[in-house]
Amino acid sequence: MKTAKNSGVAPDSPDGNAERPRNLAERIILGIDPGTTVMGYGVIRAQGSRLTLIAADSIRFDPLHDHTLKLREIFTRTTALIDLHLPDELAIEAQFFGKNVQSMLKLGRAQGVAIAAAIQREVAVSEYAPTRIKQSITGHGGATKEQVAAMLLSLFGLRELPRSTDATDALAVAVCHHFSGGVITRPSSPKIKGSSSWSSFVKNNPRRVK
Numbered sequence: 001m002k003t004a005k006n007s008g009v010a011p012d013s014p015d016g017n018a019e020r021p022r023n024l025a026e027r028i029i030l031g032i033d034p035g036t037t038v039m040g041y042g043v044i045r046a047q048g049s050r051l052t053l054i055a056a057d058s059i060r061f062d063p064l065h066d067h068t069l070k071l072r073e074i075f076t077r078t079t080a081l082i083d084l085h086l087p088d089e090l091a092i093e094a095q096f097f098g099k100n101v102q103s104m105l106k107l108g109r110a111q112g113v114a115i116a117a118a119i120q121r122e123v124a125v126s127e128y129a130p131t132r133i134k135q136s137i138t139g140h141g142g143a144t145k146e147q148v149a150a151m152l153l154s155l156f157g158l159r160e161l162p163r164s165t166d167a168t169d170a171l172a173v174a175v176c177h178h179f180s181g182g183v184i185t186r187p188s189s190p191k192i193k194g195s196s197s198w199s200s201f202v203k204n205n206p207r208r209v210k
Contacts, residue, residue, distance in 0.1 A: 025047060025048060026045060026046070026047045027045070027046045027047075027088045027089065027178070027181075028043065028044070028045055028046075028054070028085060028086060028087045028088050028089075029043070029044050029045075029046060029087055029088065029089050029090075029091060029174045029177055029178060030042075030043050030081060030082065030085060030087035030089070030090045030091070030118075030123075030174065031043070031044070031090075031091050031092070031170040031171055031172070031173040031174025031175075031177070032078065032090060032091070032092040032093070032114050032170055032173070033092075033093050033166050033167075033169040033170040033173065034074070034092060034093065034107060034110040034111040034114050035107065035110055035166065036061060036067065036070045036071070036074070036106050036107070036109070036110045037060070037061060037063065038058050038059065038060050038061070038164075038166045039058065039059045039061070039074060039077065039078075039110070039114070039166065040056075040057075040058045040059075040164060040165075040166025040167045040168070040169050040170035041055075041056070041057060041058070041059070041081055041167065041170045042055070042056040042167060042168075042170035042171030042172075042173075042174045043055045043056070043081070043085045043087065043174070044171065044174045044175065044178065046178045046181075051155055051156055051175065051178065052156070053156045053158065053171070054085065055085070056161075056162045056167040056168070056170065056171050057162060057164070057167050058162070058164040058166040058167045058170075059077055061073055061074075067106065067109075070110075071109055071110065071113045074110055074113045074114055074117075075113045075114070075116065075117045078113070078114045078117035078118070079117045079120070079121065082117065082118065082121045082123055083121070087123055088123070088124070089123065089124045089125070089126065089177060090114075090115075090118040090123050090124070090125050090126075091125075091126050091127075091128060091173045091174050091176065091177035092111060092114060092115060092125065092126075092127055092128075092173065093111075093127075093128060093129075093130060093133065093169065093170075093173045094111070094127040094128055094129045094130075095107055095108045095111055111127075126177050126180070128173055128176050128177065128180070132176065133148075133169075133172050133173050133176040134147075134148060134172075136175070136176040136179045136180065137151050137152070137155075137172055137175055137176060137179070138151050145165060145168070148168070148172050149161055149168055152168065152171055152172065152175065155175060
């Protein structure tokens with residue numbers, strides 16, 4: 001099955017984390033933004049009050065493939081991410097309720113398959129609603145993608161994030177899980193000027209995304 005990746009943030013070492021010795025206080029968290037068309041993922045290292053971005057990207061699935069084949073690919077790719085980065089925990093965005101029942105069913109299945117991959121590898125799983133994720137990172141459950149992205153830049157000390165919003169969403173759920181563990185206190189949200197849309201954020205801050 002063919003898949004194609006968008007450009008993202010590369011791992012911090014050629015071999016990922018598979019052979020890196022762990023500090024006892026260190027946690028590796030894999031965040032997943034599930035979907036049958038695109039699946040975003042973000043891997044972070046939490047060590048005390050320090051957060052390090054290891055990898056973030058998105059995986060696109062062939063739109064012509066049968067739904068069941070996409071589910072198999074989600075399982076395979078999630079398992080591969082777990083085997084590469086050896087996360088201690090997996091955090092996944094919970095299904096939201098909408099008017100399109102078929103879309104909700106497909107999203108729920110994608111989420112379930114990713115969770116099953118983690119369970120098979122004996123990785124602890126936590127789910128977070130979109131509003132909970134935004135609240136955890138920005139202090140406001142109705143925050144815009146622009147505000148979430150700006151906070152992530154501040155938290156990781158980065159000048160740019162992956163262009164894919166799916167990868168950014170996956171990073172956000174991973175950070176939300178870290179905060180939920182009570183490791184550090186969420187810093188105050190930065191003030192953001194201008195339009196609240198993601199497209200406006202990219203337009204006004206071309207050097208912050210890639």
